[in-house]
Amino acid sequence: xxxxxxxxxxxxxxxxxxxxxxxxxxxxxxxxxxxxxxxxxxxxxxxxxxxxxxxxxxxxxxxxxxxxxxxxxxxxxxxxxxxxxxxxxxxxxxxxxxxxxxxxxxxxxxxxxxxxxxxxxxxxxxxxxxxxxxxxxxxxxxxxxxxxxxxxxxxxxxxxxxxxxxxxxxxxxxxxxxxxxxxxxxxxxxxxxxxxxxxxxxxxxxxxxxxxxxxxxxxxxxxxxxxxxxxxxxxxxxxxxxxxxxxxxxxxxxxxxxxxxxxxxxxxxxxxxxxxxxxxxxxxxxxxxxxxxxxxxxxxxxxxxxxxxxxxxxxxxxxxxxxxxxxxxxxxxxxxxxxxxxxxxxxxxxx
Amino acid sequence: xxxxxxxxxxxxxxxxxxxxxxxxxxxxxxxxxxxxxxxxxxxxxxxxxxxxxxxxxxxxxxxxxxxxxxxxxxxxxxxxxxxxxxxxxxxxxxxxxxxxxxxxxxxxxxxxxxxxxxxxxxxxxxxxxxxxxxxxxxxxxxxxxxxxxxxxxxxxxxxxxxxxxxxxxxxxxxxxxxxxxxxxxxxxxxxxxxxxxxxxxxxxxxxxxxxxxxxxxxxxxxxxxxxxxxxxxxxxxxxxxxxxxxxxxxxxxxxxxxxxxxxxxxxxxxxxxxxxxxxxxxxxxxxxxxxxxxxxxxxxxxxxx
Numbered sequence: 235x236x237x238x239x240x241x242x243x244x245x246x247x248x249x250x251x252x253x254x255x256x257x258x259x260x261x262x263x264x265x266x267x268x269x270x271x272x273x274x275x276x277x278x279x280x281x282x283x284x285x286x287x288x289x290x291x292x293x294x295x296x297x298x299x300x301x302x303x304x305x306x307x308x309x310x311x312x313x314x315x316x317x318x319x320x321x322x323x324x325x326x327x328x329x330x331x332x333x334x335x336x337x338x339x340x341x342x343x344x345x346x347x348x349x350x351x352x353x354x355x356x357x358x359x360x361x362x363x364x365x366x367x368x369x370x371x372x373x374x375x376x377x378x379x380x381x382x383x384x385x386x387x388x389x390x391x392x393x394x395x396x397x398x399x400x401x402x403x404x405x406x407x408x409x410x411x412x413x414x415x416x417x418x419x420x421x422x423x424x425x426x427x428x429x430x431x432x433x434x435x436x437x438x439x440x441x442x443x444x445x446x447x448x449x450x451x452x453x454x455x456x457x458x459x460x461x462x463x464x465x466x467x468x469x470x471x472x473x474x475x476x477x478x479x480x481x482x483x484x485x486x487x488x489x490x491x492x493x494x495x496x497x498x499x500x501x502x503x504x505x506x507x508x509x510x511x512x513x514x515x516x517x518x519x520x521x522x523x524x525x526x527x528x529x530x531x532x533x534x535x536x537x538x539x540x541x542x543x544x545x546x547x548x549x550x551x552x553x554x555x556x557x558x559x560x561x562x563x564x565x566x567x568x569x570x571x572x573x574x575x576x577x578x579x580x581x582x583x584x585x
Numbered sequence: 586x587x588x589x590x591x592x593x594x595x596x597x598x599x600x601x602x603x604x605x606x607x608x609x610x611x612x613x614x615x616x617x618x619x620x621x622x623x624x625x626x627x628x629x630x631x632x633x634x635x636x637x638x639x640x641x642x643x644x645x646x647x648x649x650x651x652x653x654x655x656x657x658x659x660x661x662x663x664x665x666x667x668x669x670x671x672x673x674x675x676x677x678x679x680x681x682x683x684x685x686x687x688x689x690x691x692x693x694x695x696x697x698x699x700x701x702x703x704x705x706x707x708x709x710x711x712x713x714x715x716x717x718x719x720x721x722x723x724x725x726x727x728x729x730x731x732x733x734x735x736x737x738x739x740x741x742x743x744x745x746x747x748x749x750x751x752x753x754x755x756x757x758x759x760x761x762x763x764x765x766x767x768x769x770x771x772x773x774x775x776x777x778x779x780x781x782x783x784x785x786x787x788x789x790x791x792x793x794x795x796x797x798x799x800x801x802x803x804x805x806x807x808x809x810x811x812x813x814x815x816x817x818x819x820x821x822x823x824x825x826x827x828x829x830x831x832x833x834x835x836x837x838x839x840x841x842x843x844x845x846x847x848x849x850x851x852x853x854x855x856x857x858x859x860x861x862x863x864x865x866x867x868x869x870x871x872x873x874x875x876x877x878x879x880x881x882x883x884x885x886x887x888x889x890x
Contacts, residue, residue, distance in 0.1 A: 273692070277692060325676065327623075327676060377868065382867075382868055383864075383867045383868060386676070386883075387817055387867065388864065388867070390623075390810065390813065390814065391814050391860050391863055391864050391867075392860075392864075393810070394807060394810050394811065394814070394857075394860050395857045395860045395861065398853045398854070398856045398857045399853070399854075399857070401851075401853035401856075402851045402853035402854050405851060405853065406851055515683075515684070518680050518683070518684075521676070521677065521680060522677055522680050522681060525674055525676075525677040526677070557692070557695070558691040558692070558695055558802065559691075560687050560688050560690075560691030560692075560802055560803075561688050561691050561692050562688065563684045563685065563687040563688030563691075564685060564688030564689055564692065565688075566684050566688070567681050567682070567684045567685030567688060568685075570677075570680075570681035570684065571663075571667065571681055571685070574667050574671065574673040574674070574677060574678050574681060575666070575667055575671040575673060
């Protein structure tokens with residue numbers, strides 16, 4: 235699998251008018267809604283009413299909108315964890331595993347250093363989460379750099395290992411007295427602060443800052459230039475004196491660190507506790523979002539918003555329309571299918 | 586620990602490994618034609634749900650197996666359309682297919698949660714009729730288990746001893762060259778995906794109709810990804826896939842044995858063993874430069890206009 239095609243094409247969003255791109259995406263989402271409408275009809279639900287409900291429950295109220303933002307936070311970060319390595323031609327399918335390990339490290343910090351003040355504890359948890367994710371990504375990065383095993387394979391394998399380690403830690407050491415599938419609730423100092431009485435937490439600011447930083451680094455720094463050249467032709471970059479092995483390992487670890495941060499943000503900001511299997515595919519979602527956005531920061535923001543809206547709307551389908559929550563995955567998948575199937579809709583972007 | 590409990594562990598390991606073997610065989614075919622199917626998890630779920638629903642509705646498990654087969658094939662064709670026709674990225678398309686499977690299987694299985702079905706009939710191993718009933722009941726397997734190892738050899742024959750298999754491997758190595766030598770890469774990849782899907786469907790059918798005999802959401806619990814790992818472990822060879830499935834079953838059996846003998850090792854840690862062994866095997870093989878991954882695995886064939 236050493237020659238898997240690079241999923242990332244050059245970023246296009248900033249070369250075109252933003253509304254042009256938004257319009258195209260809206261068209262594609264519309265097509266997906268149409269397809270899912272057929273499924274709803276078949277299962278005996280009124281699609282128009284369902285969509286009205288989904289829309290009013292996500293964008294129609296301040297609370298609904300805040301819930302969309304909450305769902306969006308981990309997606310933004312895990313997508314970035316894929317987008318960054320992709321800029322040097324690394325395919326990080328391991329966001330899921332890195333997220334779990336990051337969450338585990340952060341949880342260790344939260345449970346061990348309960349008595350620290352909030353600012354110290356939170357910074358420590360951020361640091362630990364990033365170390366955890368970076369550690370989990372170092373293994374594939376190193377194996378790739380010394381030319382042993384392709385990073386796609388290793389990251390996939392390690393994805394399956396990470397949740398089991400979480401299980402081991404929770405069952406073996408960390409579970410709360412009442413419950414064996416989760417740890418005790420974190421102390422308030424270990425929780426990222428939320429805003430304005432909603433569940434939107436500081437993670438959103440962290441995510442947006444990271445995206446901005448990513449954009450700036452790629453556009454204006456020497457590192458960005460060197461990374462682009464490695465992406466273009468590793469051999470040529472090497473001949474020009476760019477240390478590509480160092481880049482591969484460092485960037486992979488950075489990607490892992492970002493995914494680990496997503497794990498920390500989820501346990502500290504969203505759950506306030508470490509749960510077994512809490513991610514439910516967030517890392518994979520990040521991979522999809524990053525790929526659909528061609529690794530572009532603005533595209534990541536847009537796609538995350540759409541995906542977050544869909545998943546938030548799923549709660550409603552379950553509550554009021556008597557459908558399993560998982561059914562919303564069909565709408566999500568249709569959206570993804572449509573975007574995947576029409577890569578030529580966006581000018582200048584090849585499949 | 587009694588002989589009976591050891592045999593029981595062995596029997597349950599065989600049951601849990603069978604669905605994995607079929608799925609791995611299917612993925613071997615997909616990948617030999619140059620397509621990574623990361624959506625296996627979703628394919629398995631939809632097949633399992635469809636097979637279960639039809640069995641529950643008709644009372645005939647064989648009809649259920651047939652439905653599961655077909656569902657697997659059709660699911661894979663969706664992936665085929667995206668990656669072959671629309672030339673979309675394989676990993677992303679596979680993951681999208683996985684999410685589709687999560688949703689569709691939940692919808693199909695919604696009204697079948699907790700229902701009971703006629704499971705696939707079990708046929709006792711011949712020559713054991715003299716043993717007490719307790720023993721024979723452990724070693725009466727269903728048809729799919731008996732057919733699993735022959736299936737591996739059949740796939741091996743298909744891939745390495747037929748013209749079609751040769752074409753398929755040629756497409757997996759280099760689609761442009763295969764086209765130049767008069768083959769149709771797109772058609773062959775669709776065929777490979779369909780047959781791979783049929784095999785995944787068989788695996789799913791065994792899972793829901795013979796092993797668990799119930800339907801629950803997310804019941805495959807990562808088997809799709811295990812199969813992808815086992816394909817690498819078996820170096821893209823169907824017969825070695827048997828060893829891969831045995832590795833997984835063995836880990837399950839080992840875990841059950843340890844538990845029944847009262848040894849205190851976390852089952853979670855034991856669960857990681859198959860993955861870690863696969864990783865070690867990869868590292869061991871990586872240095873030798875003799876990886877047998879199909880050369881154009883994951884690459885998009887743009888046609889040669």
